[in-house]
Amino acid sequence: xxxxxxxxxxxxxxxxxxxxxxxITLKPDSVLGLATGSxxxxxxxxLVERHKAGELDFARVRTVNLDEYEGLAAAHPQSYxxxxxxxxxxxxxxxxxxTHLPDGLAADPAAECARYDAVIRGFGGIDLQLLxxxxxxxxxxxEPGGHFENDTHVAVLTPETIDANKxxxxxxxxxxxxxxxxxxxxxxxxxxxxxxxxGVDKADIVRRAxxxxxxxxxxxxxxxxxxDVTLVGDEAALGKLL
Ligand code: PGA
Numbered sequence: 547x548x549x550x551x552x553x554x555x556x557x558x559x560x561x562x563x564x565x566x567x568x569x570i571t572l573k574p575d576s577v578l579g580l581a582t583g584s585x586x587x588x589x590x591x592x593l594v595e596r597h598k599a600g601e602l603d604f605a606r607v608r609t610v611n612l613d614e615y616e617g618l619a620a621a622h623p624q625s626y627x628x629x630x631x632x633x634x635x636x637x638x639x640x641x642x643x644x645t646h647l648p649d650g651l652a653a654d655p656a657a658e659c660a661r662y663d664a665v666i667r668g669f670g671g672i673d674l675q676l677l678x679x680x681x682x683x684x685x686x687x688x689e690p691g692g693h694f695e696n697d698t699h700v701a702v703l704t705p706e707t708i709d710a711n712k713x714x715x716x717x718x719x720x721x722x723x724x725x726x727x728x729x730x731x732x733x734x735x736x737x738x739x740x741x742x743x744x745g746v747d748k749a750d751i752v753r754r755a756x757x758x759x760x761x762x763x764x765x766x767x768x769x770x771x772x773x774d775v776t777l778v779g780d781e782a783a784l785g786k787l788l
Contacts, residue, residue, distance in 0.1 A: 547756065547769075548776045551784050555744045559588025562676075562742050562778045566593060567602050569674045569738070575606040579675035579733070580634075581686075582611070582626045585742045586676060587633060594637040604638040610666055611647040612677070612686035612733075615722040616700060618650040624714050625650055648698065648726035658726065659698040666698075666732050675736035679743055682706045683751050683764035687727035690763050696729030730768055739772050743779035749786040752779065757788040 552558040566589065569576050580586075596602040611626055620627040627647050635645050646665050652658035666672065677685050684690065687701040702724055703711075712718040733739065743752050755766035756777065769775050777784075 549784070549787070550776065550778045552778065552780050554780050555588055558742060558744055558778055558780045559592050562586075562589040562740060563592035563596065565740055565776060565778070566674065566676070567596055570602060570604070570607055573673060574603060575608065576673045577608045577610065577669045577671070579672040579728070579736055580609050580611045580630065581676045581678050581742075582613070582629045583678045585678040585744050589676075589742060590633045593634065597638045602638075604640040606644075607638075607640055608644045608669060609635075609640070609646060610662075610669070610672060610728070611645075613701075613725050613727040614648040614650045616650055616655070616724040616726060617722050620650070622650075650722075650726070655700050655726070659700065662698040662726065662728070663732075666728070672732060672736035674738045674740060675733050677733070677739060677741045677766075677769075679741065679748065679751055679755060679766045680707055681710055681747065681751055683755055683766045685730070685733065685766050685769075687725045688730050688765045690765060692730070692762060692765060694730045694734070694762060694765075694768050697731050698726060698728055700724050701727045730765065734768060734772055736772075738774045738776070739769060741766075741769065741775060741777045741779075743777070743783040745780070746782040746785065748779070748783040752777075752783055753786040753788065 550561050614626045618625040689704045708721045754764050760767045
């Protein structure tokens with residue numbers, strides 16, 4: 547595993563953007579696995595800047611996002627489709643047809659999971675998968691106690707995840723209880739994995755994920771078995787890594 551420790555959130559975003567930009571430059575039709583949440587916002591802002599400066603061409607980039615809340619329409623301000631449109635897609639000239647997320651309003655969840663797996667398989671897998679880590683060790687919405695071999699499935703959010711995500715909603719009651727998530731399998735099959743972490747509140751889970759035992763109780767711990775992981779984090783988040 548490669549580790550880049552940065553002074554703060556700002557430089558974490560810049561370093562992570564360097565890595566994603568290099569991926570796109572070297573392979574302009576890269577399949578990027580993308581993540582939402584607070585942590586990647588700086589990285590996305592830097593990528594948008596580079597695109598606007600004429601340094602980075604997204605025309606052939608293809609994307610598959612990790613997850614989407616069940617029951618939220620694409621236009622819902624808390625849907626992950628909305629987040630991606632706001633923070634990256636609409637600002638980088640990426641071809642809308644090249645961007646993929648699960649459909650939160652799909653009538654048949656099992657069929658939607660199968661459709662999403664077929665999208666990923668159709669791409670021949672993911673070149674670079676971006677990940678944040680939840681305080682409970684989740685990646686995507688692969689919550690503790692799940693199976694490493696899972697493909698796309700509907701996850702029941704843990705109370706901890708609902709609590710962490712309620713900041714984006716008017717109350718915890720409004721946070722959807724279920725979400726579509728890419729499974730661990732396609733993440734582990736990705737050519738490269740880029741993990742971004744920031745803040746002292748992530749220090750314990752970063753230590754458990756990367757210095758502790760590999761266990762479904764800490765889903766991110768499986769990344770210790772991936773052949774090409776880069777961890778980019780600020781000093782606060784990496785402070786307890788052994
Ligand atoms: P965060 O979320 O970036 O908002 O901390 C990470 C996650 O839950 O995967």
